[in-house]
Amino acid sequence: MVKVTVCIGSSCHLKGSRQVVEELQYLINKNDLGESVDLGGTFCMGRCGENGVSVTVDGDYYAVKPESVLDFFNDVIVKKVK
Amino acid sequence: MTTNKDQRKFDTKVQYLQYKVLREVARGALNDNLLENITDIPKTIIPGNVPTMRCCVYKERAIIAERVKLAMGGDRSNPNVIEVIEIACDDCPTGGYEVTNACRGCLAHRCEDVCRRNAISFDHQQKAHIDKNLCVECGQCAKVCPYSAIVSRRRPCENSCKVKAISMTDGKAACIDNNKCISCGACVYQCPFGAIIDKSFLLDVIDMMKKSKNNTAYKMYAVVAPSIASQFTYAKLGQVITGIKKLGFFSVVEAALGADMVAYKESAELVEKGFLTSSCCPAFVDYIRKQFPDLSSHISHNLSPMATIAKYIKETSSPCRVVFIGPCTAKKMEFQKPEVRPYIDSVITFEELQAFFDAAGVDITTLHEGVLDNASYFGRIFARSGGITDAVGQALKEQGLDKDFDYNPVTCDGIEACRTALLKKSKGVLPNNFIEGMACVNGCIGGAGCLTHGEKNKTEVDIYGRQAMEKSISDAISVLHLSSDDKKPDSSPAKNG
Numbered sequence: 001m002v003k004v005t006v007c008i009g010s011s012c013h014l015k016g017s018r019q020v021v022e023e024l025q026y027l028i029n030k031n032d033l034g035e036s037v038d039l040g041g042t043f044c045m046g047r048c049g050e051n052g053v054s055v056t057v058d059g060d061y062y063a064v065k066p067e068s069v070l071d072f073f074n075d076v077i078v079k080k081v082k
Numbered sequence: 083m084t085t086n087k088d089q090r091k092f093d094t095k096v097q098y099l100q101y102k103v104l105r106e107v108a109r110g111a112l113n114d115n116l117l118e119n120i121t122d123i124p125k126t127i128i129p130g131n132v133p134t135m136r137c138c139v140y141k142e143r144a145i146i147a148e149r150v151k152l153a154m155g156g157d158r159s160n161p162n163v164i165e166v167i168e169i170a171c172d173d174c175p176t177g178g179y180e181v182t183n184a185c186r187g188c189l190a191h192r193c194e195d196v197c198r199r200n201a202i203s204f205d206h207q208q209k210a211h212i213d214k215n216l217c218v219e220c221g222q223c224a225k226v227c228p229y230s231a232i233v234s235r236r237r238p239c240e241n242s243c244k245v246k247a248i249s250m251t252d253g254k255a256a257c258i259d260n261n262k263c264i265s266c267g268a269c270v271y272q273c274p275f276g277a278i279i280d281k282s283f284l285l286d287v288i289d290m291m292k293k294s295k296n297n298t299a300y301k302m303y304a305v306v307a308p309s310i311a312s313q314f315t316y317a318k319l320g321q322v323i324t325g326i327k328k329l330g331f332f333s334v335v336e337a338a339l340g341a342d343m344v345a346y347k348e349s350a351e352l353v354e355k356g357f358l359t360s361s362c363c364p365a366f367v368d369y370i371r372k373q374f375p376d377l378s379s380h381i382s383h384n385l386s387p388m389a390t391i392a393k394y395i396k397e398t399s400s401p402c403r404v405v406f407i408g409p410c411t412a413k414k415m416e417f418q419k420p421e422v423r424p425y426i427d428s429v430i431t432f433e434e435l436q437a438f439f440d441a442a443g444v445d446i447t448t449l450h451e452g453v454l455d456n457a458s459y460f461g462r463i464f465a466r467s468g469g470i471t472d473a474v475g476q477a478l479k480e481q482g483l484d485k486d487f488d489y490n491p492v493t494c495d496g497i498e499a500c501r502t503a504l505l506k507k508s509k510g511v512l513p514n515n516f517i518e519g520m521a522c523v524n525g526c527i528g529g530a531g532c533l534t535h536g537e538k539n540k541t542e543v544d545i546y547g548r549q550a551m552e553k554s555i556s557d558a559i560s561v562l563h564l565s566s567d568d569k570k571p572d573s574s575p576a577k578n579g
Binding site for chain 2: 010041062
């Protein structure tokens with residue numbers, strides 16, 4: 001099980017965490033990864049200055065922009081699952 | 083000295099005095115020297131030899147010493163969060179309706195005609211007198227007197243207490259009946275002598291803050307009420323948010339997001355049950371339980387917005403501590419209830435936050451503007467009367483529940499309006515199917531813990547509401563459907579898509 005946590009604090013919310021969450025949900029369902037990815041939210045990761053929405057995958061930090069969610073999903077999450 | 087500038091932040095000198103006490107106590111706690119300096123606080127606040135408030139500086143200082151006790155948590159054996167400082171109570175007259183010397187002994191005698199109890203008689207100069215044995219204090223005579231010669235000598239505290247929890251002790255000081263009191267704080271705000279005060283848990287918060295070791299042992303979350311938009315008007319809201327973080331909070335979250343969650347669930351509950359009373363105002367909920375116990379089954383089963391968002395934070399971001407910052411004294415009562423205690427660790431008011439800022443030397447006007455954006459317009463307008471009504475209506479629409487359900491809400495602000503609606507319901511003559519109940523007039527923006535209670539406050543809240551990035555309740559809460567709570571089968575259905 002890969003644990004993916006998206007920051008939904010104010011700063012990330014304004015940078016598009018809702019879009020990131022919705023797209024990740026969509027991609028997880030489309031690729032039938034619901035059983036292997038645990039998607040969650042948290043308020044603030046303390047890295048509000050980053051250029052992108054804060055996301056952790058099994059504790060590793062990434063700053064993800066709403067427009068690059070697909071790349072992030074393929075490059076990080078899918079690889080991690082495999 | 084910046085006395086004048088300080089004072090502008092508050093409505094009354096009573097609040098300003100209370101603030102100074104809280105500030106000194108907080109300063110002592112932050113500097114770890116409270117116990118050494120505690121006996122000096124009265125003299126720090128009342129330095130000179132000339133009394134400005136009472137008969138002498140010694141009484142003034144004695145009262146400050148009592149205020150210090152309340153600022154440190156008050157009498158722990160008294161379960162009520164509202165307490166009377168007996169020596170501060172001025173033993174105001176309690177005569178009820180009285181005829182003043184403005185009575186001109188007219189011919190009309192409207193007062194006599196309107197009095198159903200025949201309590202009014204006239205002396206040889208035709209001046210009116212009220213027989214206290216017959217008078218029931220209805221006030222009709224005062225209303226009809228063309229000279230406004232009849233006045234009510236009710237105490238401001240008793241007058242403000244619409245649940246009639248305040249009476250007089252043998253020593254004539256005010257006394258609160260805990261079985262009736264709903265901790266709304268109306269008397270706290272109305273007592274002109276500042277003799278009724280809400281206990282402060284600020285020291286608990288400072289203690290938690292220290293033990294968090296800069297958010298390493300656990301994270302400190304501040305949940306702020308949406309009425310904050312109408313407060314701290316001398317600075318920008320973003321500066322207040324940065325200020326709260328400067329105090330040591332890891333993050334600031336809008337209680338309004340909890341309000342979005344509540345509106346969503348409450349609307350579904352309303353359709354299911356057919357009749358509901360709102361759950362967000364703890365004083366209103368307490369009022370129903372104490373005065374209309376037969377109606378308590380109709381209280382929405384949702385936790386309040388404060389507790390709802392705090393539950394989410396605890397479930398997703400533990401280990402953490404959650405402190406609610408708001409306008410409300412009744413929240414200090416609510417968070418101690420067993421169903422809320424696991425989620426909320428403490429509650430402070432805006433008044434106490436101001437004291438905390440100044441004790442810590444945080445001048446928010448010099449800070450950069452942080453961001454606060456979690457909730458939708460609808461969650462944010464919970465702060466003012468009519469907000470819940472609008473939000474529940476919107477949530478019905480967003481869930482497509484408005485087609486087969488005829489939403490007929492009644493909006494009540496102030497306990498008197500709440501009582502009218504509840505009485506009608508208990509008699510089976512209320513045409514409405516949803517009661518929005520707020521104990522404070524105008525809603526939370528009228529709360530006792532607000533720094534200011536201005537005409538513009540509602541407008542401020544509406545502007546703040548419109549600034550929310552998310553325009554619908556579903557969008558605001560969509561990020562939350564990830565929480566473990568909503569994966570349980572018994573929870574409300576998640577949004578489509």
